[in-house]
Amino acid sequence: MKIVYGGDNITIKRSVDSGTEEQRNIVKEIIENVRVNGDSALQEYTQKFDRTEIKNFFVTEQEIEEAYSDIEQDMVEIIKEAAENIRSYHKNQLKSSWMVTKENGSILGQKVTPLDSVGVYVPGGTAAYPSSVLMNVMPAHVAGVKRIVMVSPPGENGKIPSAVLVAAHIAGVKEIYKVGGAQGVAALAYGTKTIAPVDKIVGPGNIYVALAKREVFGDVDIDMIAGPSEIAILADDTAKAKEVAADLLSQAEHDIRASAVLVTTSENLAVAVAKEVEQQLSNLPRKEIAQKSIEDFGLILVKETMEEAVETINELAPEHLEIITEDAFERIGAIRHAGAIFVGRYSSEPVGDYFAGTNHVLPTNGTARFSSPLNVEDFQKKSSVIYYSKNAFFENAEKIAAFARLEGLEAHARAIESRYK
Template sequence: MIQVVKADGIQEKKLLGQLKNRSEEVDRRVTAAVTEIIDAVKAKGDEAVRDYTIRFDGKCPTRFEIPKEDIQRALDEADSDFVGSLRRAKENIEDFHRRQKHQSFIDAKSNGVMMGQRIRGLHRVGLYVPGGTAAYPSSVLMNAIPAKVAEVEEIVMITPPLKSGGANPDILVAAAIAGVDRVFLAGGAQAVAALAYGTESIPRVDKIVGPGNIYVATAKRLLYGTVDIDMVAGPSEILIMADENAPAPFVAADLMSQAEHDVLASAILLTTSEKLAQETVAELERQSAALSRREIIAQSLRDFGAIIVCRDVEEMIAYANDIAPEHLEVMMTNPLEYLGKLDNAGSVFLGNYSPEPLGDYFAGPNHVLPTSGTARFFSPLSVDSFVKKSSFIYYTEDVLCDAKDDIVRIAEREGLTAHANSIKVRF
């Protein structure tokens, strides 16, 4: 079900190369179809959204917006244990994200000059939530709560209508708990375009976040600049570093918790212990038999999974930094010691009792993380993702006079004489 490779500098390089390329395909037909949808929604608004909804989702609801009472009713009717779990998760997520919040600053100098940077929440944010089996309430919490903490004035959720006409009730429950302000029924590229441009019924937003299929992702990519978007997300990944003291049942379970997401998901174990490698293989076989998504797990472990037996810990660290995984579990003796050495990872899970699903659902840090090696330069979704910054400058006549020769000199050297003139005209 999974290949075990001894690190020899050749085999595992090939394997890691395959891994990085798995999300690079760009489908020109998808781009053409999505471009057409975007153009239609821009030109015709609601009418176009309605036409595409009928074409792709079977029928279109009479009104796009779900009334507030229906959202409240979903919350009132929900299983109270489930609501309790989501509420406790929300508290932890909110608590962690509050710590990310930055203040505006001002530097008010004694010579009268003032400069600074103002930080303010975006005005309106759109949260896309997929329909069907990929409608995850945890994803609603993880996307909406940091926006709320950033003081975004209005959070608008959009999700494809179910066959029955409404929305998935679990999604509505999560929306109510997270503080989503309005919910609309539309899906796919037409929903993304509606949020980017605004229609008669659906308000224009400043940023669109949330997962989606290839049509949603392509629409976001094409509309980047007209609207801000969250990162370009690829298939999910886990990398586990484990030494001979790590329990194989834990290692195997955690590899599969990522592998079950998608046949393109990747789960890799780096270990110095040949014994752990063999025990993990056995545990994968044993535990997977009882799991509902065992076929997806088997395929993703076969195609994009691996156990790499490394010569030493330094080699493990070097691979981890090269792979730059979305999720990085460190099941090593004294796990905290590794935090500084691991340069690239979306989220680092330290120790035997910090499995990745703890982070997906409950601990507090965001579960929207950079994938496909982009942790080299992208960061987890955070409060910073939902703010805009502006700088400001206030100079006095005297201080500008002191600076005028420097400014005029650089401007003229660059051949920008109107820039120089704007200083000279004042003196």
């Protein structure tokens, strides 16, 4: 890994992929085809992209039972425990409706209502991501969403990976469809004969899925346009080089565009971590991916003071931040921008990815400056509640009418005056 010493903060290279014009046009064509031709378009694209023929997209109870038989019972119990951890954490995020009564008798409030329906996209094909199922479904359940639909691309055998189906069943998903890609997003947004449309689409995917979510946004809501994974580690000389290197590589192995950055006040640690990364890469199963990521988007920054190091972290606004310093808890308050903050030696990033209960759907590409992890409120909406008593109305009517005329809206003013003139 490249080491940069001192000086002003440098611009960290990021990978931002908004797709090519050709990719955007392909996605628009797919979406329009699904809108017009529904299930037949889904079958066409499933055969073309997933190289399998699907006649019935709905996952049956028999398929769920077969999935359970494919998974070790110990692993089933681990998934159940992770699901409960996620549920428990997200229950703390629940917001309630509220009302406030003023002295003049007016009542103002907010009504919190869960969304009617949510679509969860889960990447699939050759890969299996049961953790993605849990992270997207559990907060929706806690929020009170009644209809949760999952779509995931089938493999060439025409099936969704067993671990994904087991996680979906444990999470309580009752509608699961074997369809993926931009066509899966289009089906969720606009509906087909088989798949009824939803109000919001969440979940990660490839560039075509990301572009499709961007395209349908406005007709439905979406969670975010996720970029490649990122990790930043804030460390001093108390950190262990072997552990820091392993954590950097835990994100680098995701994607050749993933970013792994160490910011430290210790030159000794910087040198040791750089050596450890090279050594650990040598026998990593996903070596080619991780190595490309480290070469293009990996960096070690050595700062003179911890205050400078913290400011660099805030400029990065990383998706994942690990704080491995002697005074780790004392540093949390100075962190303004980070998707998830992992504190201390034993809070390795995969702890949050899979088991702790916090959500691993996090803002990327510096968007932690203004956005948050996926949470219960993403699956709720708020309505303002206004009640004006007669006293409150007459107390303020002339002011309201005057404000309306200031903006040139006479009918607004007359609507008020009709009640007292």
